[in-house]
Amino acid sequence: MFALVDCNSFYAACERLFRPDLQGRPVVVLSNNDGCIVAGSAEAKALGVKTGMPLFQAHDLIRGHKVAVFSSNYALYGDISQRVMATLETLAPRVEAYSIDEAFLDVSLMKTAELQPLALQIRARIDRWVGVPVCVGVAPTKVLAKLANHAAKRYPATGGVVVLSDPLRRDKLLSLTPISQVWGVGRRLRGRFEALGINTALDLARADVGMIRQRFSVVQERLVRELNGEPCLSLDTQPSPRQQVIYSRSFGEPVAALPPLRQALSDFVSRAMESLRKEGLYAGRVTVYLRTAPMGKPQQLFPDTLSAVLSPATADTRLVVRQAQALLAQLWWPGYRYGKAGVILTDLRGRDQVQCGLFAEQKPAEQETGRRGEALMAVMDSINQSGVGKVWLAGRGMQGNQHSTWAMRRAHLSPAYTSRWSDLPVVR
DNA sequence: TCTGGGGTCCTAGGACCC
DNA sequence: TCTGGGGTCCTAGGACCC
Numbered sequence: 001m002f003a004l005v006d007c008n009s010f011y012a013a014c015e016r017l018f019r020p021d022l023q024g025r026p027v028v029v030l031s032n033n034d035g036c037i038v039a040g041s042a043e044a045k046a047l048g049v050k051t052g053m054p055l056f057q058a059h060d061l062i063r064g065h066k067v068a069v070f071s072s073n074y075a076l077y078g079d080i081s082q083r084v085m086a087t088l089e090t091l092a093p094r095v096e097a098y099s100i101d102e103a104f105l106d107v108s109l110m111k112t113a114e115l116q117p118l119a120l121q122i123r124a125r126i127d128r129w130v131g132v133p134v135c136v137g138v139a140p141t142k143v144l145a146k147l148a149n150h151a152a153k154r155y156p157a158t159g160g161v162v163v164l165s166d167p168l169r170r171d172k173l174l175s176l177t178p179i180s181q182v183w184g185v186g187r188r189l190r191g192r193f194e195a196l197g198i199n200t201a202l203d204l205a206r207a208d209v210g211m212i213r214q215r216f217s218v219v220q221e222r223l224v225r226e227l228n229g230e231p232c233l234s235l236d237t238q239p240s241p242r243q244q245v246i247y248s249r250s251f252g253e254p255v256a257a258l259p260p261l262r263q264a265l266s267d268f269v270s271r272a273m274e275s276l277r278k279e280g281l282y283a284g285r286v287t288v289y290l291r292t293a294p295m296g297k298p299q300q301l302f303p304d305t306l307s308a309v310l311s312p313a314t315a316d317t318r319l320v321v322r323q324a325q326a327l328l329a330q331l332w333w334p335g336y337r338y339g340k341a342g343v344i345l346t347d348l349r350g351r352d353q354v355q356c357g358l359f360a361e362q363k364p365a366e367q368e369t370g371r372r373g374e375a376l377m378a379v380m381d382s383i384n385q386s387g388v389g390k391v392w393l394a395g396r397g398m399q400g401n402q403h404s405t406w407a408m409r410r411a412h413l414s415p416a417y418t419s420r421w422s423d424l425p426v427v428r
Numbered sequence: 429t430c431t432g433g434g435g436t437c438c439t440a441g442g443a444c445c446c
Numbered sequence: 447t448c449t450g451g452g453g454t455c456c457t458a459g460g461a462c463c464c
Contacts, residue, residue, distance in 0.1 A: 031432040038432070038464095054431040072432085099464045186462050217438060219462085246434055342433090408432095 001115065001165070002235065003105040004137045004145040005088060005122055008153065010101035011039035013132040014080045015070045018417045018425050026067040030055060033250045033408040034071055071410040077101075079418045083130045091122055096235050104142060106235050112165050119161040139164040142233045143226035146183040147173060147201065167229070174202035174227065184223050192216075201227060241348070242279070247272040248342025251406040254293040256337045261290070262325060264406040266395035268343045269324050273317040274384070276345055277377060282313040282354050284347025286320050288327040293339025306331055313347065313354045316373040317380075320345075321395060387421065 007013060011029040016022045026043035030036065037058060040049045047065055049058055062069060081100045088095050092105035110118055119136040126134050137148025138161075148162040151173055155162075164170050180190040182201050196215075198204050205227035213221040222232040247268045255261055265288065276283055287307035306327040314320065324343055332338075383391050397404060415423035 033432065035431050052431090056430045059430095101464080184462065188461060217461095219438065242435080244435075248433065250432070340432095 001107045001110065001138060001140055002142050002145040003092070003107045003115075003119060003122070004098075004102060004142070004149045005084075005105060005126070005134050006102040006137075006149050006153070007084065007126075008133045008135060009039055009041045009045075010081075010132065011070075011072070011077055012041040012044070014077050015068075015073070015414055016041070017080065017131050018414075019068075022068050026065055027070070028058070028062070028067055029070045029072060030412065032072055032410075033252065034411055035250065038072070069412045071413040073414050073416065075416040075419045076414065080130065080132065084126060084132065084134075087126055087129045088122070091118070091125065094235055094237050096237050104145065104235055107138060115163045115165065116161065119163060120159070123160055133160070135160045137162050137164070139170075140229045141226040141231045143183050143223060144170065144229065147177060147181075150177070150181060170229070171202060171205075174205055175200055177201040179204060182223065182227070184219065189216075189220070241281070241350070243346065243348060245272045245276050245281075245283070245345040245348070246342060247275075248289070248340065248344075249406075249408055250340045251293075251338070252409050253405055254337035254339050255406050256335075258329075258332050260404065260406055261328060261332060261338060261341065262395065263397040263404060264341055265324055265328050265343065266321050266393055266397075268341065269321045270317050270392060270396065272343050272345055273315065273320055273377075274381065276348070277315050277381060280350060281348045282315045282351065283320065283345035284310055284313040284349065285345070286310055286323050286327070287344040287346065288324050288331060289342050289344075290328070290331045290338055291340040293337050304331065307344075310347075312356055313349055314373075316370075316377060317393065318373065321393060325395070 009027075012027040015027055015029060024043065025041075026047055026049070027041040028037045028044050028049055029039040031038045034055060036052060036054045037049060038051060040051065044067055047061055047067070049061060049067070061067065077100060081097075084101075085095065085097045085103060088103050088105060092107060093109070094106040096104040098104055105122075107115060107118060115138050119138055122136050123134055126132065135149055135152040137145045137150070137152050139145040139148045144164055148164040151164075152158050152160050152162040164173065177200060179185055179193050179199055179201060180187075182204065185193065192215075193199075193204065196207075198207060204224060207224055209221055209224050212224050225232050249264075249268065251264065255264070269286075273283075285307055287305060289305040291304060308323045308327055310320065310323060328341075380391055383389060415425075417423055417425055
């Protein structure tokens with residue numbers, strides 16, 4: 001049996017944690033660049049605020065109902081997420097942190113009669129220890145646990161907990177669930193399923209596995225089996241090392257000139273490389289992309305993405321910045337306004353899998369550069385993580401990046417209550 | 429006028445090997 | 447005139463998730 005624990009309106013709940021005056025008031029959280037709404041409290045949803053809605057479309061609602069608005073504060077949400085996960089570790093032998101606000105728990109050792117009390121205990125402990133509300137769904141497969149969790153969220157009479165062990169009750173829920181709400185069914189699949197007369201989760205559960213396998217893929221075959229209570233997805237407590245690092249941002253305002261784009265890219269690469277080094281990884285390829293603004297208008301016709309091999313694989317920000325800048329020079333075209341840029345690091349590997357070059361790269365002088373480069377990166381990282389000050393490559397520009405035209409908008413940012421000394425709340 | 433960001437998995441097709 | 451079979455690796459594109 002799996003339990004899926006999912007936080008309710010997680011980002012909004014985090015913002016309220018240190019602002020008790022916002023209890024009961026509508027709260028929304030914006031995407032990076034304050035562009036659209038990515039989370040809303042129950043009160044905000046009741047007003048008609050939808051996730052994904054561009055902010056400007058919700059302006060009247062927000063003003064009319066005194067909705068509290070926050071820019072994304074991932075330092076805060078990440079930290080609260082860790083507290084939730086740590087609490088769950090005290091309640092189950094194995095926990096898979098599936099996303100920032102949800103986790104699968106192995107509860108297969110429990111007797112059926114113990115599942116409901118356990119789920120209630122999970123809710124109560126997260127509420128007491130962390131302070132964010134959660135719902136719990138329990139079922140024999142992950143897909144069904146997802147469904148049980150949805151039901152727990154949707155029907156208040158459940159008390160936030162649904163245990164789906166009885167097949168009759170399961171089929172009843174499946175028949176009430178539109179196909180689009182099944183985990184793994186997005187916009188495209190919904191259309192294809194409906195064209196086949198598959199409109200509810202129950203329709204899909206009753207579909208012929210062979211037909212699904214033939215017309216779709218093994219992913220959808222698993223879906224059918226999981227809906228019938230046959231587990232195909234296991235608990236993954238030790239996720240495999242990641243395969244790519246992406247850092248991309250929309251600019252606060254469109255940028256036409258090359259120099260500010262160079263600064264932005266230098267900043268983006270530095271951040272991507274920092275998270276690469278945090279995991280002890282080396283990148284074998286760098287990809288740069290550049291999008292013209294505004295969205296929805298025709299894009300430039302020449303390529304917007306280019307990549308280059310990094311040989312040998314490296315964790316040295318300077319080398320990757322140099323490559324990325326060369327790619328940018330080929331992507332940039334005068335006369336266009338750019339709204340977004342990004343960098344992607346792929347071909348990631350650990351230190352012991354970095355392949356030396358057979359010829360030029362092996363010259364002792366180059367090896368020496370490599371060693372000094374590692375030392376330099378380690379020093380920069382330790383300074384930047386110390387909280388005392390920051391150092392960066394000059395290519396990013398001399399002023400703090402939050403003052404640049406390309407910096408993202410974050411007009412409604414809350415303090416980093418739990419992860420920055422100067423932002424700690426003061427109790428009087 | 430104003431619309432995010434970071435990921436994963438799967439398949440098909442091309443190029444190649446023996 | 448007649449020309450096999452089994453396999454890997456890589457990339458692009460599609461679809462999905464939160």
